[in-house]
Amino acid sequence: MTKDKIEKLIAQLTLQEKIGMIHGDGFFKTKGVERLGIPPFKTSDGPRGVRKDFENAAWKDIGLSYDYSSYLPCNSALAATWNRELAYATGKLLGKEARGRGKDMILAPGINIMRSPLCGRSFEYMGEDPYLVSEMVVPVVQGIEENDVSACVKHFAVNNQETRRLEVDVEVSERALREIYLPGFEAAVKRGKVKGIMGAYNKLHGTHCCHHEELLNKILREEWGFEGITISDWGGVHDTKEALLNGLDIEMSVTSDFDAYYMADPLIRMIEDGEVDKKTALAKIDEKVRHILNVMNKLHMLDGERSAGSYNDYNDKASLRQTARESIVLLKNDKDILPLDRKKVRKLLVVGENANRQHAPGGGSAEIKALYEITPLMGIEMLLGGNAEVVYKPGYYNDDVGNIWADTSGEGNGQADSLNQDSGTTQASPEPEVQAASEEKRKHQKEMNEKYLQEALEAAKDADAVVFVGGLTHDYDTEGQDRADMKLPYEQDRLITELLKVRPDTVVTLVAGSPVDVSAWIDDVNAFVFSWYAGMEGGIALAEVLFGEYNPSGRLPETFPVSEKDCPAMVLGEFPGGDKVSYGEDIFVGYRYYDTYDVATAFPFGYGLSYTEFVMTGIRAEVIEDTVQSKGVKVSFDISNIGRRAGAAVAQIYVAEKFPRIKKAAKELKAFEKIYLEAGETREVTLMLEREAFTYYDEESHSFQVDAGNYMLLLAKNAEEIVDITEIELKVG
Numbered sequence: 001m002t003k004d005k006i007e008k009l010i011a012q013l014t015l016q017e018k019i020g021m022i023h024g025d026g027f028f029k030t031k032g033v034e035r036l037g038i039p040p041f042k043t044s045d046g047p048r049g050v051r052k053d054f055e056n057a058a059w060k061d062i063g064l065s066y067d068y069s070s071y072l073p074c075n076s077a078l079a080a081t082w083n084r085e086l087a088y089a090t091g092k093l094l095g096k097e098a099r100g101r102g103k104d105m106i107l108a109p110g111i112n113i114m115r116s117p118l119c120g121r122s123f124e125y126m127g128e129d130p131y132l133v134s135e136m137v138v139p140v141v142q143g144i145e146e147n148d149v150s151a152c153v154k155h156f157a158v159n160n161q162e163t164r165r166l167e168v169d170v171e172v173s174e175r176a177l178r179e180i181y182l183p184g185f186e187a188a189v190k191r192g193k194v195k196g197i198m199g200a201y202n203k204l205h206g207t208h209c210c211h212h213e214e215l216l217n218k219i220l221r222e223e224w225g226f227e228g229i230t231i232s233d234w235g236g237v238h239d240t241k242e243a244l245l246n247g248l249d250i251e252m253s254v255t256s257d258f259d260a261y262y263m264a265d266p267l268i269r270m271i272e273d274g275e276v277d278k279k280t281a282l283a284k285i286d287e288k289v290r291h292i293l294n295v296m297n298k299l300h301m302l303d304g305e306r307s308a309g310s311y312n313d314y315n316d317k318a319s320l321r322q323t324a325r326e327s328i329v330l331l332k333n334d335k336d337i338l339p340l341d342r343k344k345v346r347k348l349l350v351v352g353e354n355a356n357r358q359h360a361p362g363g364g365s366a367e368i369k370a371l372y373e374i375t376p377l378m379g380i381e382m383l384l385g386g387n388a389e390v391v392y393k394p395g396y397y398n399d400d401v402g403n404i405w406a407d408t409s410g411e412g413n414g415q416a417d418s419l420n421q422d423s424g425t426t427q428a429s430p431e432p433e434v435q436a437a438s439e440e441k442r443k444h445q446k447e448m449n450e451k452y453l454q455e456a457l458e459a460a461k462d463a464d465a466v467v468f469v470g471g472l473t474h475d476y477d478t479e480g481q482d483r484a485d486m487k488l489p490y491e492q493d494r495l496i497t498e499l500l501k502v503r504p505d506t507v508v509t510l511v512a513g514s515p516v517d518v519s520a521w522i523d524d525v526n527a528f529v530f531s532w533y534a535g536m537e538g539g540i541a542l543a544e545v546l547f548g549e550y551n552p553s554g555r556l557p558e559t560f561p562v563s564e565k566d567c568p569a570m571v572l573g574e575f576p577g578g579d580k581v582s583y584g585e586d587i588f589v590g591y592r593y594y595d596t597y598d599v600a601t602a603f604p605f606g607y608g609l610s611y612t613e614f615v616m617t618g619i620r621a622e623v624i625e626d627t628v629q630s631k632g633v634k635v636s637f638d639i640s641n642i643g644r645r646a647g648a649a650v651a652q653i654y655v656a657e658k659f660p661r662i663k664k665a666a667k668e669l670k671a672f673e674k675i676y677l678e679a680g681e682t683r684e685v686t687l688m689l690e691r692e693a694f695t696y697y698d699e700e701s702h703s704f705q706v707d708a709g710n711y712m713l714l715l716a717k718n719a720e721e722i723v724d725i726t727e728i729e730l731k732v733g
């Protein structure tokens with residue numbers, strides 16, 4: 001359909017019809033205009049697959065058998081693969097299933113920067129580094145949108161905590177905003193050409209992000225040239241006039257009084273009462289409708305052939321499993337305890353409740369009604385087959401008390417309450433009466449933990465090998481709530497410590513979506529594996545890593561600090577802050593802080609081991625055009641696999657200005673490549689650094705600048721392990 005035709009369509013629409021198109025007329029859809037062939041616009045969560053269907057105006061599951069779908073690895077898992085091809089494959093699968101389920105927009109991916117490890121939604125995001133996020137989000141978006149479905153990159157912007165999430169007012173410098181918090185969105189818009197952006201719940205400098213003039217009109221549309229739809233987070237709109245004027249196209253919420261939404265009857269009344277200039281208002285409404293029709297047109301919703309999609313396609317499971325495999329991070333392997341030898345293990349003890357737990361149904365709006373989910377225990381059983389005995393002991397007692405997303409409204413889903421949950425909380429001491437009730441529970445929990453601990457220790461004595469699978473659950477990694485600290489719940493530290501005393505060869509495996517405090521036992525453990533909520537194939541992928549069927553290649557997309565108290569948001573800024581939260585750490589987020597301020601970490605950004613060994617040497621660089629406006633710098637190096645197994649390494653290039661004029665981080669990631677090598681293989685790798693690799697945001701000129709001078713290019717295995725360095729000079733052009 002041509003632009004002209006879209007204009008003709010707009011001209012035929014009544015004001016009522018236009019209003020119907022710009023606000024929710026169901027929890028996940030807007031109104032269509034049947035007489036003109038405009039369908040309703042249907043959305044669905046989310047980042048880990050297509051969510052189950054709800055009734056249109058009640059948070060009740062449709063409850064039928066046809067809305068089971070694929071459960072994808074969470075975004076922090078995807079980021080841990082450092083593999084752009086898998087990001088594309090994951091996006092493609094998500095888009096295909098969204099279309100297969102009849103959706104027009106999938107509310108994913110989430111890409112907020114992990115400012116603090118305590119943020120409850122870290123598992124939905126892609127870690128702490130803007131370059132890694134940008135590189136991963138673009139292929140996800142492209143993959144999704146190949147299916148005539150719009151992606152919806154969220155939450156724009158600075159949505160970095162759940163505590164008071166609906167109201168919290170973020171104070172952040174222009175530089176940190178541009179260098180840390182916006183690049184992922186900018187890449188999704190400029191390179192990914194994404195068709196949808198979701199506003200964030202929180203405020204930025206006093207204004208709610210869902211109707212924020214600077215974010216939505218100035219930066220997103222004028223500066224970046226965004227042509228798609230802006231949609232509010234559910235219940236993120238607070239003002240009719242601002243929503244009308246400041247760049248929001250569609251308002252959505254969690255309440256069923258659809259006509260009372262800010263951009264519904266109140267908007268019509270405002271125009272009728274002359275509270276806003278009528279001509280301006282009508283032009284703004286037309287603009288919103290134009291954005292919506294343009295996207296509908298691009299998705300072939302108005303004419304032409306539209307992709308049908310499909311879901312639960314058997315053939316897609318291979319890429320899901322590969323993503324799960326590549327996301328798993330081997331953090332420690334002293335004494336070569338791993339991989340376990342399946343020929344020698346006749347009796348395996350698996351300890352830990354997470355071995356036997358399915359995570360798909362939790363986490364908030366990222367919940368998934370999975371077609372299936374292979375738990376670690378099942379994966380291990382599947383892999384070992386009939387010749388080994390697998391003994392399972394829970395080891396600790398999980399009574400599921402923490403789940404704030406559990407339904408209290410009687411409607412069948414906690415989202416109904418999501419605007420009343422103290423606007424998002426930090427896990428804190430409960431009210432006295434709740435505390436009394438939970439005293440009982442705590443006592444019970446302690447007794448059960450003791451019993452389970454003893455059972456596990458007893459069973460550990462005569463097993464050939466012991467694998468512990470613990471970590472967090474979506475009682476902790478969840479929308480609507482931040483964690484109070486990084487400690488493992490359910491007395492797992494004690495259990496792990498005791499297990500290691502009896503069996504120092506215990507393989508400790510944690511399943512979680514965000515960093516945890518490992519200080520209680522990290523010096524004693526020999527084999528330590530970190531797995532995420534890795535999707536429906538996650539359990540078998542983990543088993544394959546443990547038994548060496550797959551050589552681990554994941555790398556941490558976020559620093560594991562020793563404790564949350566070391567985190568820059570806590571030390572230099574505020575987290576979770578009060579009504580206002582100051583991002584006093586500025587650009588020093590994640591490794592930018594730990595590196596520059598020389599703070600020890602438990603595991604650095606980019607860290608991960610392999611069952612083989614890689615050597616990287618000979619970094620050399622060539623400035624293609626020798627000016628600060630240079631088109632780029634060509635960097636080459638050699639990499640060898642000197643071990644006896646095939647495997648994949650992740651080469652990381654960090655840039656550090658030698659004598660910076662302004663305060664900069666010690667180094668910043670500016671290129672990476674995942675490289676698969678056979679045993680004994682050597683390869684030359686060449687990567688390009690574009691101009692952006694050398695820029696910083698200058699608050700005076702309000703633009704990205706490059707300073708002439710000398711720059712070090714660091715070839716690294718992770719943020720703390722630099723293996724080779726070269727230097728280049730950029731001259732003033």
Ligand code: BGC
Binds near residue numbers: 233234418
């Ligand atoms: C979340 C969004 C989600 C929306 C719709 C909100 O609570 O913040 O990420 O897409 O609900 O379920």
